[in-house]
Amino acid sequence: MTGTRGLGARWRRRRPLRARLALAASSAVALVAVGVCAAAFSIIDYQMTRQLGLNLTQTATQAIRERHDWGPTPSDTICRYPASPCIQIVPSNPDKDPRERYVLPVSDATRQVADGRRAAFYSKLTVAGQPVRMLTTRLGGKDEAVQVAQRSDTVDRGVQQAAWALSAVGGAGVLLAAALGYWVSRTGLAPVARLTATAERIAATRDARHRIELPAGPTAREDEITRLATSFNTMLGELEQSVTAQRRLVADASHELRTPLTALRTNAELLARADRLTDAQRDRASAALGRQLREVTTLVNDLIELARDEEPQPLVEQVRPAALLEHAVGAAQEHWPEITFTAAVDPAAAGTVLPGVPPRLARLLSNLLDNAAKFSPPGGPVETELACVPGALELTVRDHGPGIEAADLPHVFDRFYRAKAARALPGSGLGLAMARQIARAHNADLTAEQAPGGGALFRLRMPLP
Secondary structure, eight states: OHHHHHHHHHHHHOOOOOHHHHHHHHHHHHHHHHHHHHHHHHHHHHHHHHHHHHHHHHHHHHHHHOOOOSSSSOOOGGSSSSEEEEEEEESSSSSGSSOOOOSSOOHHHHHHHTTTTTEEEEEEEHHHHHHEEEEEEEESSEEEEEEEEOOHHHHHHHHHHHHHHHHHHHHHHHHHHHHHHHHHHHTTHHHHHHHHHHHHHHHHHHHTTTOOOOOOOGGGGOOOOHHHHHHHHHHHHHHHHHHHHHHHHHHHHHHHHHHHHHHHHHHHHHHHTGGOOOOHHHHHHHHHHHHHHHHHHHHHHHHHHHOOOOOGGGEEEOOOOHHHHHHHHHHHHHHOTTTTTEEEEEHHHOOEEEEEEEHHHHHHHHHHHHHHHHHSOOOOOEEEEEEEEETEEEEEEEOOOOOOOOOTTGGTTTTTOOOOGTTTTSSOHHHHHHHHHHHHHHTEEEEEOOOOOSSEEEEEEEOOO
């Protein structure tokens, strides 16, 4: 039994879905067609046989009512005609039998019906070479039975013709079922075939730009297969974006790392010949080497955190954003002494606490403040404000620099993206991307916009628990 099940499973795996669906649909329709034909044959056979029995019953009833003393039929010629019944009366006592030969067979069952020990019954037999159906019933209150027989070849021939006709109809139904099953499987699985072909093409070419062609029409009338194809196209779009972002990340990372690594190699080779350098040159080379090492370390750490794309949830604790903002503004003021940082905290927001990871939120604020400081003119202010809004705590960071061009707004949070105005400034273009990643990990929303009167405005909205 296990081997049989294994063979069936292998057959199902090796056969395409279209063939299995066609076979299932054809089998279902064929089973229905054969069942209908079998039921129709049974009904026709029953009705024709029943009609013949009713004729025999009516003839027997008429014979009982008229009480003709037919006795044995003089000859069997009357049974040779389909419309003429054979009738004979049989007493219960064999001693009372007439001297003439009975045309219809007489058995013990016939005697038992005659004396009332058995109920009336039907039987099939052959008389004068012709098939007949015979009814044996008791004749009134006398100890006699009446036998009525009529040829049944007409009924048998009608039943046989019906059987042949229904067999032909059933065969045609099976063939039609096979054709319909193939058509249903071919039409119904066409989107699945396109989906499979697209998936195989993507697997062979590793190109996620392919899409499945969808039928035109309103989305409310889409079937399950069309919705599956739509979902697959959406998945392909996400995959294409992911692959594109991954390739861009690798290309940008290699580009960003190439310059500091080249400088590191140059300074390392220079220090290798330290005996030829003056003390001042050696100190400058050592300082440059240390600075470049810190830049490379910071860049690599940022890349690792961005590639991880997740935040350490076990470190979540209750955080007071007002305290984090004050600390971040103080640290930024030390790092950018030529910039004036201001912090305005709404009294309603001063004591508000939120769940979060303090080091990550501090990094988010630091990145926003550093970005604002880079674009602010010397001596210009960077304004921060923390306030309560309906259902959330909102932090804004504004600078008074050149602002963000409309073409750059959709890309300011992309990895390694740097606007034209920022290409001459220090940085790798990862700070804002990391800030948005930290915000999303805390279920917060970070957006950028043009500030009224000039400059850039970053808005961090953190939902209240």
